[in-house]
Amino acid sequence: DAKTTQPNSMESNEEEPVHLPCNHSTISGTDYIHWYRQLPSQGPEYVIHGLTSNVNNRMASLAIAEDRKSSTLILHRATLRDAAVYYCILRGVYSGGGADGLTFGKGTHLIIQP
Amino acid sequence: EAGVAQSPRYKIIEKRQSVAFWCNPISGHATLYWYQQILGQGPKLLIQFQNNGVVDDSQLPKDRFSAERLKGVDSTLKIQPAKLEDSAVYLCASSLTLGSTEAFFGQGTRLTVV
Numbered sequence: 029d030a031k032t033t034q035p036n037s038m039e040s041n042e043e044e045p046v047h048l049p050c051n052h053s054t055i056s057g058t059d060y061i062h063w064y065r066q067l068p069s070q071g072p073e074y075v076i077h078g079l080t081s082n083v084n085n086r087m088a089s090l091a092i093a094e095d096r097k098s099s100t101l102i103l104h105r106a107t108l109r110d111a112a113v114y115y116c117i118l119r120g121v122y123s124g125g126g127a128d129g130l131t132f133g134k135g136t137h138l139i140i141q142p
Numbered sequence: 143e144a145g146v147a148q149s150p151r152y153k154i155i156e157k158r159q160s161v162a163f164w165c166n167p168i169s170g171h172a173t174l175y176w177y178q179q180i181l182g183q184g185p186k187l188l189i190q191f192q193n194n195g196v197v198d199d200s201q202l203p204k205d206r207f208s209a210e211r212l213k214g215v216d217s218t219l220k221i222q223p224a225k226l227e228d229s230a231v232y233l234c235a236s237s238l239t240l241g242s243t244e245a246f247f248g249q250g251t252r253l254t255v256v
Contacts, residue, residue, distance in 0.1 A: 070247075071235065071247025073246075074245065128173075128240055129177075129198060134182070
């Protein structure tokens with residue numbers, strides 16, 4: 029899986045939007061961009077994923093650059109419960125027969141100030 | 143829906159002892175993963191099962207680590223003998239099948255080797 033680059037940490041205020049960046053300049057045409065987050069003392073949980081178009085779900089939005097070399101996870105109104113490590117992961121389209129485990133980097137530690 | 147269950151939550155052992163971790167995936171999930179997460183790092187895949195067969199164990203230190211999923215449901219991960227550097231959180235995850243979008247993680251077992 030191709031490599032991603034994220035800031036080590038970011039800080040934001042409660043009830044404000046948060047934009048978490050991810051660079052993936054070596055992304056291939058069939059790589060999906062996945063985001064997971066890990067709350068303190070918990071296992072990672074899926075947040076969102078996309079290929080080319082921007083995506084929205086109940087947790088967050090994913091904005092993907094036109095050249096797909098970067099993406100941004102957007103939390104529209106952060107709460108204290110959003111304090112976590114956020115991982116940006118590239119995952120190739122599954123073609124059958126092989127492994128499909130996730131390759132995690134160090135992620136971004138998001139700190140939310142009340 | 144019940145999530146991925148892991149036990150124990152915490153374990154402290156002396157080096158050279160053996161230890162086993164247990165995982166019960168979400169009902170009906172054919173794919174099961176074991177990850178190792180060292181403090182300050184993202185999770186690293188150790189082994190992946192599809193039903194009771196191994197799909198990928200390329201990153202499993204086979205001289206001391208072993209894992210099984212005999213009936214294609216529960217799984218155990220064993221370390222024998224443990225080393226200090228095995229201190230980590232061991233996470234179990236499951237997904238519906240190979241290529242599924244989302245993996246569901248348990249809370250993990252925190253192992254301390256002294």
